[in-house]
Amino acid sequence: MKSTTTWINSINNRFWRTIVNSTATGVESVAVFRIIMGIYLLFVTTPTYTWIADLPKALYTPPIISFVNLLASDFPGRNFLVTVDFLMVASIVGIVLGIYSRFATLAFVILKVSVLSFQYSFGKIDHDIMLPATLACMAFSGWGQTLALVPDKRSKWDSPSKSLSVIAVLIGFGYFSAGIEKAIHWLNFDLNSNGTARWFYLGLYNLQRQPILAPALKNAPFWFFKIMDVVGVIFELTPIIAVLISRKAWRIWLFFAAAFHLVNYLLFNINFIGNGLVYIAFINYKPVYRYVANLTKSYIAKALILAAVGYAAVIRGISILTSQNVGIIFIPDNGNANLYCMLIIWALICAALFITIFKTGKQPVHDDLEVVSPQLT
Amino acid sequence: MxxxxxxxxxxxxxxxxxxxxxxxxxxxxxxxxxxxxxTVKQVNGKTEIETKQLFAKKQNGQWALVEPKAFMYPVSAIQLAKLVSKNMGFKKQKPFPLKGKIGIVNYLYRSQNSSSSAAEEAELRNWIKKRLKRGNYQTSEVKVATYSNIISTTNGNILKKELKDEKYYNLD
Structure with a gap:
């Protein structure tokens, strides 16, 4: 019995050690990532949730198994949602500027998941859970210890390598949950049966989506959709394998993941930009850390950063009070501008991940991994 | 670790x-x-999908397809498909699982399986009417049409659109 337990423990340790070796960066790197994530949350995705208060009770059909179904029988009121919206903006400011980052991150995650739970009580669950899940993990990465106005104190819970390893496993399982059912129904030799084509035609004619490359895909032969079926399933079932193979294999998968989302956006108008942000958590930003640190020492840079953050926070505040979407801050809120901005962001993510494939470097040593946490042996 | x-x-x-x-x-x-x-099946270069669409009357009395983005704003346009698929929000009483004998199960299914009260239906009608008015449609009635679409797999265009069902919702 004892030997079985020891054996299971050793498998467990080997499993996590392999994943840590494939994913680890360091405290300095995750601090830069915190700023990138904060900029994304403050400037790029700017949702408000006050509109939920206007929904009639008849439309309240929460998922049977959800905490909002347990706790509420109607959509929340406007005052509650305005408060939550403002608290979310405040927590994002905390993340981007590094003001009690751990607390700000956890507060954001709780608030975000709460309002999304009410939003999905409309009936449709969007599967954008990876972003809050990643933030929840990063709250324990030590990403607020440096490059921060009010740095977090070092904690025994902080471990960038542990956080990133859990995120990698979350990605692996998330995609498994999407790919396994598709594999059962899509992987066959019947060239006349197709899943991707169904997504495409339903998006086009039922949801009235207008993907930018729809004309090209409409004219594609039916077997092309079959290739997409197979490639899609392989892509969705392989992240956990890639992360267990090597650091380079994981980075190659991340690049293909970003490219997959970009293609999805172009062909199906399905934009999982939040996942793109999750993928770039695994980039090692250490080479740019010093540059960012120096930049934030300059008074002019500090003033500009504070002005930009302040401006965005004010715009977000107005958006909350007026229930008007503002789109991407500094960019006109119209369909085309939003589309091209998103394409640029996706292109940048793909390019960054592509470069990372060739900058994998040597396997990280533990001194690099754990500047803070002594827990990792 | x-x-x-x-x-x-x-x-x-x-x-x-x-x-x-x-x-x-x-x-x-x-x-x-x-x-x-x-999945969809291709037979002789064609495939079939079912669509549900929301229509409202323009001021001239003609039925017109409701534009999802404008109608739903600031709610995401994609939610319109969910709305039409769930009877425009007009809930009907459904039997509770396990014959309704277990209190906690009944509680969990209370929003999904119970019908709306008259007051809730009135609130829903007003919500729909407000959106129709904003889009310059008549506010008295909408319909959800279910179509069977025959699509060419050569060029992706709809070859034939057959009306399978129409459901009218009186909003007054």
Whole structure:
């Protein structure tokens, strides 16, 4: 019995050690990532949730198994949602500027998941859970210890390598949950049966989506959709394998993941930009850390950063009070501008991940991994 | 490294929602990505899909397709498909699981399986009418039409659109 337990423990340790070796960066790197994530949350995705208060009770059909179904029988009121919206903006400011980052991150995650739970009580669950899940993990990465106005104190819970390893496993399982059912129904030799084509035609004619490359895909032969079926399933079932193979294999998968989302956006108008942000958590930003640190020492840079953050926070505040979407801050809120901005962001993510494939470097040593946490042996 | 206990908890966090979704009980929050494994069949260069669309009368009395983005704003346009698929929000009483004998199960299904009260239906009608008015449609009635679309797999165009069902909703 004892030997079985020891054996299971050793498998467990080997499993996590392999994943840590494939994913680890360091405290300095995750601090830069915190700023990138904060900029994304403050400037790029700017949702408000006050509109939920206007929904009639008849439309309240929460998922049977959800905490909002347990706790509420109607959509929340406007005052509650305005408060939550403002608290979310405040927590994002905390993340981007590094003001009690751990607390700000956890507060954001709780608030975000709460309002999304009410939003999905409309009936449709969007599967954008990876972003809050990643933030929840990063709250324990030590990403607020440096490059921060009010740095977090070092904690025994902080471990960038542990956080990133859990995120990698979350990605692996998330995609498994999407790919396994598709594999059962899509992987066959019947060239006349197709899943991707169904997504495409339903998006086009039922949801009235207008993907930018729809004309090209409409004219594609039916077997092309079959290739997409197979490639899609392989892509969705392989992240956990890639992360267990090597650091380079994981980075190659991340690049293909970003490219997959970009293609999805172009062909199906399905934009999982939040996942793109999750993928770039695994980039090692250490080479740019010093540059960012120096930049934030300059008074002019500090003033500009504070002005930009302040401006965005004010715009977000107005958006909350007026229930008007503002789109991407500094960019006109119209369909085309939003589309091209998103394409640029996706292109940048793909390019960054592509470069990372060739900058994998040597396997990280533990001194690099754990500047803070002594827990990792 | 993460302890065995942590790994076990993580595995349960993954597995339980995954199994629940297989039984049509997708929880939230959960680490689940979109699946949608259904397929279409191609026969003689054609395939068939079913669509549901919302129509309202313009001021001249002609039925017109409701533009999802403008109608739903500031709600995401994609939610319109959900709205039309769930009877425009007009809930009908459905039987509760396990013959309604277990209190906690009845409580969990209270929003899904109970019909709306008259006051709730009036609130829903007003919500729809407000959106119709904003889009310059008549506010007295909408209809949800279900079509069977025959699509060419050569050029992706609709070759034939057959009306299968029409459901009218009086809003006055």
């Amino acid at each position: 993460h302890s065995l206990k942590f790994t076990g908890i993580l595995f349960a966090i993954f597995l339980i929602p995954f199994v629940l979704r297989l039984f049509g009980l997708e929880p939230y929050p959960a680490i689940l990505f979109p699946s949608g494994p259904e």
